[in-house]
Amino acid sequence: MSVTKTKAAPKKAAAKSASAKDWRSDALEHVRKLIKDAVPEAIETRKWDVPVWEHDGILCTGETYKDKVKLTFAKGAALKDPSGLFNASLDGNVRRALDIFEGDKLNEKAFKALINEAAALNASKKKKPAPKRAKQV
Secondary structure, three states, X not given: OOOOOOOOHHHHHHHHHOOOOOHHHHHHHHHHHHXXXXXXXXXXXXXXOEEEEEOOOEEEEEEEOOOEEEEEEOOHHHOXXXXXXXXXXXXXXXXXXXXXXXXXXXXXXXXXXXXXXXXXXXXXXXXXXXXOOOOOO
Protein backbone atom coordinates (compact mmCIF):
# COMPACT_ATOMS: atom_id res chain seq x y z
CA MET A 1 0.00 0.00 0.00
CA SER A 2 1.47 3.30 -1.07
CA VAL A 3 0.77 6.52 0.77
CA THR A 4 1.52 9.91 -0.66
CA LYS A 5 2.97 12.21 1.98
CA THR A 6 3.22 15.48 0.15
CA LYS A 7 2.05 19.01 0.67
CA ALA A 8 -0.58 18.30 -2.01
CA ALA A 9 -2.24 15.54 0.02
CA PRO A 10 -4.58 17.88 1.96
CA LYS A 11 -5.60 19.64 -1.25
CA LYS A 12 -6.26 16.34 -3.02
CA ALA A 13 -8.16 15.03 -0.02
CA ALA A 14 -10.23 18.18 0.15
CA ALA A 15 -10.87 18.14 -3.58
CA LYS A 16 -11.95 14.49 -3.57
CA SER A 17 -14.20 14.81 -0.53
CA ALA A 18 -15.54 18.15 -1.70
CA SER A 19 -16.38 17.29 -5.29
CA ALA A 20 -19.71 18.95 -4.56
CA LYS A 21 -18.97 21.87 -2.23
CA ASP A 22 -21.47 21.52 0.58
CA TRP A 23 -21.70 21.33 4.36
CA ARG A 24 -19.67 18.09 4.44
CA SER A 25 -16.66 19.63 2.72
CA ASP A 26 -16.96 22.63 5.04
CA ALA A 27 -17.03 20.28 8.04
CA LEU A 28 -13.89 18.47 6.84
CA GLU A 29 -12.10 21.77 6.30
CA HIS A 30 -13.04 22.84 9.82
CA VAL A 31 -11.78 19.53 11.25
CA ARG A 32 -8.57 19.86 9.22
CA LYS A 33 -7.92 23.28 10.79
CA LEU A 34 -8.68 22.06 14.32
CA ILE A 35 -6.31 19.10 13.94
CA LYS A 36 -3.52 21.40 12.71
CA ASP A 37 -4.20 23.78 15.59
CA ALA A 38 -4.08 20.94 18.12
CA VAL A 39 -1.08 19.04 16.70
CA PRO A 40 0.81 21.20 14.19
CA GLU A 41 3.19 18.32 13.41
CA ALA A 42 0.31 16.08 12.26
CA ILE A 43 0.34 15.20 8.60
CA GLU A 44 -2.59 14.49 6.35
CA THR A 45 -2.32 11.53 4.02
CA ARG A 46 -4.79 9.63 1.92
CA LYS A 47 -5.56 5.98 2.60
CA TRP A 48 -8.61 3.92 1.75
CA ASP A 49 -9.63 6.85 -0.46
CA VAL A 50 -10.25 9.11 2.57
CA PRO A 51 -8.18 11.75 4.38
CA VAL A 52 -6.14 10.32 7.26
CA TRP A 53 -4.43 12.45 9.89
CA GLU A 54 -1.29 10.96 11.42
CA HIS A 55 1.27 11.67 14.11
CA ASP A 56 3.35 8.66 15.19
CA GLY A 57 0.44 6.61 13.84
CA ILE A 58 -3.12 7.26 12.78
CA LEU A 59 -5.03 9.88 14.77
CA CYS A 60 -8.28 9.71 12.82
CA THR A 61 -9.82 9.34 9.40
CA GLY A 62 -12.46 11.57 7.82
CA GLU A 63 -15.16 9.91 5.76
CA THR A 64 -18.03 11.65 4.02
CA TYR A 65 -21.43 10.03 3.67
CA LYS A 66 -24.68 11.35 2.29
CA ASP A 67 -25.95 12.42 5.71
CA LYS A 68 -22.79 12.81 7.81
CA VAL A 69 -19.06 13.20 8.17
CA LYS A 70 -17.57 10.35 10.20
CA LEU A 71 -14.31 10.89 12.09
CA THR A 72 -12.97 7.52 13.16
CA PHE A 73 -10.25 7.47 15.81
CA ALA A 74 -7.99 4.45 15.27
CA LYS A 75 -7.40 3.92 19.00
CA GLY A 76 -10.50 5.71 20.23
CA ALA A 77 -11.46 3.08 22.79
CA ALA A 78 -8.25 3.89 24.68
CA LEU A 79 -9.01 7.62 24.82
CA LYS A 80 -10.84 9.46 27.56
CA ASP A 81 -13.86 11.30 26.25
CA PRO A 82 -15.18 13.33 29.18
CA SER A 83 -17.20 15.60 26.89
CA GLY A 84 -18.94 12.66 25.21
CA LEU A 85 -17.95 13.55 21.66
CA PHE A 86 -17.85 9.94 20.50
CA ASN A 87 -21.32 9.03 19.27
CA ALA A 88 -20.66 6.05 16.96
CA SER A 89 -18.78 2.73 16.99
CA LEU A 90 -19.10 2.72 20.77
CA ASP A 91 -19.19 -1.07 21.14
CA GLY A 92 -15.83 -1.87 19.55
CA ASN A 93 -12.66 -2.77 21.39
CA VAL A 94 -10.37 -0.43 19.45
CA ARG A 95 -12.01 2.33 17.40
CA ARG A 96 -14.47 5.07 18.29
CA ALA A 97 -16.12 7.51 15.93
CA LEU A 98 -17.68 10.93 15.90
CA ASP A 99 -20.51 11.46 13.42
CA ILE A 100 -21.13 15.07 12.44
CA PHE A 101 -24.51 15.79 10.88
CA GLU A 102 -25.58 18.88 8.99
CA GLY A 103 -26.09 21.75 11.42
CA ASP A 104 -24.07 20.14 14.24
CA LYS A 105 -21.74 22.42 16.17
CA LEU A 106 -18.50 20.66 17.09
CA ASN A 107 -17.14 21.30 20.57
CA GLU A 108 -13.75 22.58 19.38
CA LYS A 109 -12.03 22.51 22.76
CA ALA A 110 -13.09 18.89 23.43
CA PHE A 111 -12.18 17.82 19.88
CA LYS A 112 -8.68 19.32 20.15
CA ALA A 113 -8.26 17.57 23.50
CA LEU A 114 -9.15 14.23 21.84
CA ILE A 115 -6.66 14.89 19.03
CA ASN A 116 -3.94 15.78 21.56
CA GLU A 117 -4.69 12.66 23.58
CA ALA A 118 -4.61 10.48 20.45
CA ALA A 119 -1.21 11.96 19.50
CA ALA A 120 0.13 11.37 23.02
CA LEU A 121 -1.13 7.77 22.96
CA ASN A 122 0.55 7.17 19.60
CA ALA A 123 3.80 8.68 20.88
CA SER A 124 3.72 6.46 23.97
CA LYS A 125 3.29 3.36 21.80
CA LYS A 126 6.01 4.39 19.36
CA LYS A 127 8.57 1.64 18.96
CA LYS A 128 11.80 2.49 20.67
CA PRO A 129 15.06 1.50 19.01
CA ALA A 130 16.58 -1.71 20.33
CA PRO A 131 19.40 -1.07 22.78
CA LYS A 132 22.86 -1.54 21.35
CA ARG A 133 24.57 -4.63 22.55
CA ALA A 134 28.12 -4.52 23.77
CA LYS A 135 30.60 -6.26 21.54
CA GLN A 136 32.00 -9.44 22.96
CA VAL A 137 35.75 -9.70 23.05
